[in-house]
Amino acid sequence: MIEHLGISDLGVIERAELDLAPGFNVVTGETGAGKTMVVTAFGLLLGARAEATAVRSGAAKAAVDAEIQVPATHPARHQAIELGALAEETDDDEPEPILLGRAVSAKGRSRASLCGRAVPVSVLAEVGAELVTVHGQSDQLRLKSPTAQRSALDAYAGEEFASLLSEYQTNFSHYQQQKAELEEITSNELERRREAEHLQQALENIDTVDPQPGEDEALKAESLKLENVETLREAARTAQTALSGGDAAEVTEPGPNAVELVEAAFSAINGTGAEDQELTEISRQLSEASAVLTDAASQLGIYAASLEESGPERLAEVHARRAEIDKLLRLYGPEITDVINWAQESRERLGTLQSDTDRIEELTAEVQQLEEKLWQSAAELTQRRQSAGEQLAQAVGEELKALAMPQAKLTAAVEPSQMLTPHGADTVEFLLSPHSGAQPLPLGKGASGGELSRIMLALEVVLAEKHHAGTFIFDEVDSGVGGKAAVQIGKRLAALARHAQVIVVTHLPQVAAYADHHIRVHKTSDAAAGVTASDVHPLDKQGRIGELARMLAGQEDSEAARDHAAELLETAAEESGTL
Secondary structure, three states: OOEEEEEEEEEEEEEEEEEEEEEEEEEEOOOOOHHHHHHHHHHOOOOOOOOHHHHOOOOEEEEEEEEEEOOOOOHHEEEEEEHOOOOOOOOOOOOOOOOEEEEEEEEOOEEEOOEEEEEOOHHHHHHHHEEEEEEEOOOOOOOOHHHHHHHHHHHHHHHHHHHHHHHHHHHHHHHHHHHHHHHHHHHHHHHHHHHHHHHHHHHHHHHHHOOOOOOHHHHHHHHHHHHHHHHHHHHHHHHHHHHOOOOOOOOOOOOHHHHHHHHHHHHHHHOOOOOOOHHHHHHHHHHHHHHHHHHHHHHHHHHHHHHOOOOOHHHHHHHHHHHHHHHHHHHHHOHHHHHHHHHHHHHHHHHHHOHHHHHHHHHHHHHHHHHHHHHHHHHHHHHHHHHHHHHHHHHHHHHHOOOOOOOEEEEEEEEEEEEEEEEEEEEEEEEEOOOOOOOEEEEOOOOOHHHHHHHHHHHHHHHHOOOOOOOOEEEOOOOOOOHHHHHHHHHHHHHHHHOEEEEEEOOHHHHHOOEEEEEEEEEEEEEEEEEEEEEOOOOOOOHHHHHHHHHOOOOOHHHHHHHHHHHHHHHHHHHHHHO
């Protein structure tokens, strides 16, 4: 719902601030006062083309802004959040209003904003289309496109139809997925066979090598060890000799070694025979040191002996193994874990490719079964749409009779098609015969602006009974009518306002009397200064009586006219209560 509209320097309106209410809002005023500027303002907010001539004479720019309150789940709010213009809201947050803004310079340049953020005009139009619908001679029709007409008819068809359509769309989505997979397998059979052969060969190479986690680092260390075997063996033997004297066969000139010297020190302390606490502790330490040195010498001997057993043959084996692993790392690495992971994923992919034949047969049968089921569901959807279309056309026809268009006929044509779509297998088109004998034409063609506004009013009233709408703006809805037809227009606008916010620009008192909220546009002129301006303000009950009197007789101060206006208001209020 539009809560506030701000206009500055647009046409004859210098500055206007309008607080709009739920229900039926009417805008009235003398001819040329600037009533249509209100509609123009909404058009700019909905992405209409900006004209420099719309800027008030002498002003640098015209600006329009609107504050619109919608539920947290409204599509327009989701669009604003995706664009970054609105923040995500929690369950505890009060929904933030959506702000639309448009500025037009006197040079014709235009700027648009959404919730204070600059956006392209196309984005403003896209969001605005979810919020406000304008019906007028020069405005786009909400139900002009076949998509919009189908959506409107589907909403009118009711909840049972919606459930069937939802089930159909779920099956259609699954059908598309399976069909796409089948087409992908069959159309790329040669490529998939080549891929399978490549994977098979690669996996055989990896399985032959059978690399283990961490094996490359272990081989690298062993290679370095084998390449320096003489140096390492000599160092080990020298260290062993220094610790324990080495093997008797290898030592030609035995000399003192660490073990002997430590044992000599131990014997010297123990030979004193004294039970001195400090010497006893030192003796214990020397005994432990002797054991450690003896163990180290033994390990050095074992290490040196193992080096003697590892000859050039082992080094050649290590180099060959490293070459095999390096080749795999270059192809599938850089780490052995990467090679192992690639092999695991490729085995799964190979299994999928090798099962293509069975999968093709399975998918072919499944796609065929789904297609048959979808055609059956689509036929039922078409039948229900045709039935709903007949009911819609009849209901709209009754409304048009009351709107002084007794010969007008709306047809909701639902024709079966030969193609399954996400919405069924048919086409929906609203056709209109504005006069008896006139050829049915697509909605929006073959009718005058006033006639089209009344047709759209009738259609929106009928649709609103089944589907809650947002905000409707009607301009020229009362063009070319009067008397009883005007009263009927007022009644139907009031009926529509029970389901949506309605804003109407009118010159008929019979229409204005049914409004819940009355706004007057008043023109003032200063001939000496050469300035004309319009003021926009809401009316209280007495103000409404005066305005209706002006609209009835052109004399807002006439007692007779005011009495007639008061009676008109009272009658409208009584009839609105019975709608």
